[in-house]
Structures are given as C-alpha cells and as structure tokens.
Amino acid sequence: MGHSNGDSLISEEEQDPFLSFIDYARAVISPEQDEIDEENPSEATTELTGPGWGWIASRVLKTCTAYSSGVTAAILLSDLSQAWHEQNKPGVLKKKPEVIDQLNKRHRRRRLANTVTIDSIYEKNFLSMDSVLEAVVIKADLLPGTNIFMLTLGDFWSSNTIDLYLHRRYYELVETPNGILRKGREVLITGCYLRTAREGCGTPRLLPTEYLVILLDEDEEEDAIFIVAQLCSDTFSSVSLDDFNNGTSYSLYASRIESIGPLESELKFSTAHRRQITLVDADNVRLNFILWGDQVIVANLMSVGSMLGLERPYISSLEESAMEGKDEFCLEYGSATHLYIVPSTLQEETVCVSLSQNQCQGSKLLGSVGVSQVTLPRDAEGSIDFSNYPFRTNITDCRDKTTGISLYGVVTDIYCESNATGVVFSLKIEDTTGAIWARLHFNSHWYQNRFIHSKTSSKISIWMSSFFLWVMILRSLGRLGLGHVVYVSGLSCKSTKENFLEVLWHEKNEKATFINLSCLPAFLTSSCLHKISTLSQISKQRKPAINICRVKMDEIDQCHSIKTRLSHSVCGHFIDEDSPLHGGNLHCNFCRLTLNSNAGSEVVRTFHIMITLADEETTKLYAWCTGQSASAILQISPDEFCDLHEDDQLMYPSSLENEWFLVTLANSGGRSLSHEREATCWEITRALKI
Known part of the structure; x- marks a missing residue:
C-alpha cells in the first residue's frame, strides 16, 4: 500500500464536496458530538451518540439513486434527520413505567435491525409485517367478560404503551399464577397487524401474532x-x-x-x-x-x-x-x-483513532480538539463493528477482525474470478492513503427456482439462469470501469494463515452497499454534492474524485466518425467481435461469459465515440464514451443512428459541435476493462445537455 501525509488528506477533504457534505450533515444531525473534553484532549474518547460516517454516506447515496433527477441539501438533510430520529427517538411525552426504568439499567444488548418504537407506531399509524417490537410487558389481563388476554407493552425508547391481543398458543404462559408472561418480562414480537382507532375513538391496538419470542436472563x-x-x-x-x-x-x-x-x-x-x-x-x-x-x-x-x-x-x-x-x-x-x-450482551472495544483521521476529519466532526479513542461494538466472533465509526475509514485503517467497513475510492483494477464458487469479482480500490483488493460475492441463489428446474432443455435453462444472474449483478454494479469512483459498505477484513489481509464483501449482508458514483445521474444535477471544475484543473489531478465539468463538443473524431459496437447489455462493456467462439457465439471479456449472438436482450448495439471537449477557458481535452453518456451527447439511440442514410451519418457530428453539456469524467488511465488501449485516459461516464 502506498501512503501519503496528512496534508493530502486535508486537501482531499476540502476539495471533495461529497465528503464535505457528509461531515456537514453529521454536524447538523448530532451537534452534541462537538463537545469534547478539552482538559484532556490526548485522552478524549467519544461515545457514539450520533450517526456514523458510513451510515450517512449510504443514506445519501441511496437517496441519490432513488431521485435520479437530483437532490438538494434540504432534501438530503430532511431525509437523514427523519431516518435518524425514527431510529433513535427518545420518549419525552410522559414518564416511563417504573418496570422499564428498572430494566433499562441492565439493558446491554444490541438493538435488532428492524426494530420500531411504540411512539413511531402512533406517529405513523402504521406497522409493517416485518417490523420488530422489543417490548416489555407492563401488565397481562383478561378483558372483562371474555376469555381474551391482552398484554400492555412498553419499550425502552418510547413514552407510550400499546395493547396486544395475545395469540392463544401463548395462553398457557399467562394462565398459571407463575406464568412466565407477566409484568416485567421482555419479549420480541414481529408479524403484527395494527388495528387503528376508528373515527377518532379508542386507541390503536396490535392484533394477535404467532411470532413472539420470550427473553430470558441467566443472571436472574x-x-x-x-x-x-x-x-x-x-x-x-x-x-x-x-x-x-x-x-x-x-x-x-x-x-x-x-x-x-x-x-x-x-x-x-x-x-x-x-x-x-x-x-x-x-x-x-x-x-x-x-x-x-x-x-x-x-x-x-x-x-x-x-x-x-x-x-x-x-x-x-x-x-x-x-x-x-x-x-x-x-x-x-x-x-x-x-x-x-x-440475547448476547453488547461487547465493546476501544479503538485508537489514527493521526490522519484527526488531522483530516476530527476538527469537523468532533470539535476543535482531536479524539484518540472511539468505543465500538464487538460481535460474537470477536470482530469489531465499524458500522457506526464516526470517521471515514481510509484504506490504511483496514485491519484484522473488523466488520462493517465502508470504503470510498477509485477502481484501479477489476476481474471476474471465473473459477470461483458463485459469482465473485476481485476489485482493487485506491484512495489517497493506499490501495487494497476486495473480493465481492454476489447472490446467485434467487434465480434457481425459476430456471434450473424448468422443463426446457438444459442448454436453454443454463443460458437463462446465466442471463438473469447477470441482470441481478447489473443492479449492484451498474457499468463499472477503471477510474470510476465507488462507495462500498459492509466489508469485512481478516488475516489469512499467510498473514495476508483478506477483504470480503457479500451482497446478501443487510449492511452491504455497492454504488458507482461516477455513473450516478443525480450527481450532475445536485449542486450540493459537486463543484464544477475546469478541464485544466482535472488534468492535473492525481486523486480519486467525481470530476464534473461544463464543456462543449468541440469536435467528434472525424477519422472514425461515430462508431457502433456490440455490447453486453448486462455489464455495458464491449464484446470481442473479432474472435467469435464456436457456434457463432461471442465473448464478454469483463464477465468472462460466452454470449448468444442471436439473443437480442443479451447482445445490443451501442456507441463508441471519441470527442474533443472544450470549456470556457478554451482548454481542450480528448475523451471517449459509450452507452448512456454517448446517447445523451449524440441525442440519438444507436438503432436510430444506424437507420439514418450513410450521408446523414457522416454529417451528423457537425450538427452537435459547440453544444454545451455537464459531464462526469473518470480517468481510466488509458485502459478499459476489455483490456483495450484507448486513445485517451478520460472517459465520459455521464452527460447532461444544458
């Protein structure tokens, strides 16, 4: 791994608007984090009361993915504040039942992923079937004149209580004098339907559910x-x-x-x-x-x-x-x-914060003085969970026995492991502190029911399984190229027997996220997440960044005019047309797959164009593009272009010169993932006519 000093980290932090916005959002959501022990700054330890860097980054990028037309700072801050408020809402309306206050003193377990509070049920007047209630039984009574048991429930985060009609399979646990379902018993509940109050009368209640688990304490x-x-x-x-x-x-x-x-x-x-x-x-x-x-x-x-x-x-x-x-x-x-x-108790471990973290982020996140230690949870296998780490994790911070790592960097190499079990990509990610290889494991089990047991022939079945598997991967990766800036969360690190640090990512992990920022359309239209650079500025750049430039089409390469090529529709990469395999099939070098040339949904035609760009300073830069960005620049689809008369095709580029666009540029180093040498290192990954 290569290293750089703290000054380069500070420079990167100041220059990257995306990183700056995450720090700003965290300060807005949890301003109390600025309060640090100024008397002993060298020993300052932060308790994680606010959202972690990775939580904010994932939430921002998911919102950008959902709103391709763009977002504002107000939209993002509203979404972040609401999500964090719902996840950590304290009860303030009235005094909690005494039994909950007593239990709260020894409440040392980790909150479950789908947990909702009773207060949030009242606020939304809604409860999804997969929501989890971590509740305490306040009382268990028979409804007057019936043989129906009703549990009154509270929780550790709410001021309200709510009633649950008990399912009859649990009646034996409350009917006896020493029944285990009684006041003070903690329970976990899911699969509930909410019966809302009618016409303003009565209160919401939970209908019976079979899915109730009783918590026990071995120390009692x-x-x-x-x-x-x-x-x-x-x-x-x-x-x-x-x-x-x-x-x-x-x-x-x-x-x-x-x-x-x-x-x-x-x-x-x-x-x-x-x-x-x-x-x-x-x-x-x-x-x-x-x-x-x-x-x-x-x-x-x-x-x-x-x-x-x-x-x-x-x-x-x-x-x-x-x-x-x-x-x-x-x-x-x-x-x-x-x-x-x-339940397993929440184990924690104190982690020393590296000097580089304090230099580049401490002053923004945690007050004007540095923090030397952070307390993080440890899972049952002894790995430290970095999901709520307050700082951005740099590549040099990756260490043995860690989970929940989030990395933000540029792709410098990638290949598909064709001999691996399942679908595995090895990805080399680089930031200003170094580079590291990560193995990405993608889901493959979901499609088997639909296709492997089909009554069609085995060849068709295998092809369909393969195709739909790669459609699934497209949703995770998108079109991925060298020089693209990516955000990956849910990584885990462990040392092998050879003392090599292995970095793994599994799509099935609920905390796993993979987003290609270079191809996100929302970045072009979200001024709070980018700044417009000149071509001369990015040509001197040597760090991972989302480069947004305002440019005009100065010239489309007249030597080759506009080329169209075959592309693998799933990954967006060019197909090797010069070396067809047996049976008229083609080969995708990126996916390492043999493709059926007669399958229109698998093999499509796309643009491959070379363009000279210019900006207001008349600086020029030579770039290439394909796929959606090429279609946005040419303002025509590949099929429509091929339908034009040959003379019209030759004249078409001249009609586009001097038109202005907002573009995202990635530095691919002059090499594509199809192992071809491009005439330029710059790729236009997104384009928007302005």
Missing part, C-alpha cells in the same frame, strides 16, 4: 431455574425422529446461534422462502432450525451469538423438509412451539 435466579427445569431436559443428541413420531415432545437449549441465513439449496416445486438457523449445544452438537414461508420473519428476532431455547419444536425428516445433508432430521417452528432467547 428465576430465569436460570426455568432454563434448567424446562429447556435442558433434553439434549440435541437425545432427539429421535422415531420417538417424536410416537408422541415424544422435546425441550432443547442451544448454547449459541451459530449462523442465520437463507438455505443454499432451493426447493424444486415451491417458491416458499426459507431460513436456516444453525444451533450448537453445550456438547458442540449442531442442529438446523428451519423457518418456512411467513415464518422467515422470526429470524429478525434472533442474532448470532445469542442462546435459543425451543419448547416442543416440530421434528422433521430431511425428505419432509426438502433438505440435503448428512443429518437425519431438522427442527421446525411448529404450531405448539415456544421460543426463548438469552
């Missing part, structure tokens, strides 16, 4: 006795499918949840979603717990590293569950099953 004597008496009567090794079929019921306790994820093998004759939770008991015996269909939202209530108790799980044979593996059976969430969780 009563809960510890319950775990031993109720959940540890059986072990994983003692489970017998034959005994279960003969009427035996089991209660099991896993020492930890090892993993949560989708099944690798999909069902042949069903489109039902499934989730697989891998459980490990105290004897290190593993069992899989499977959730089907609507049940998959129960996985939102679980976290890796927590302990799971299952009372009366359904035992299913692998054949019955359409599972593959060496085990005879697996566990399922049956109609009589009760789930209990002992």
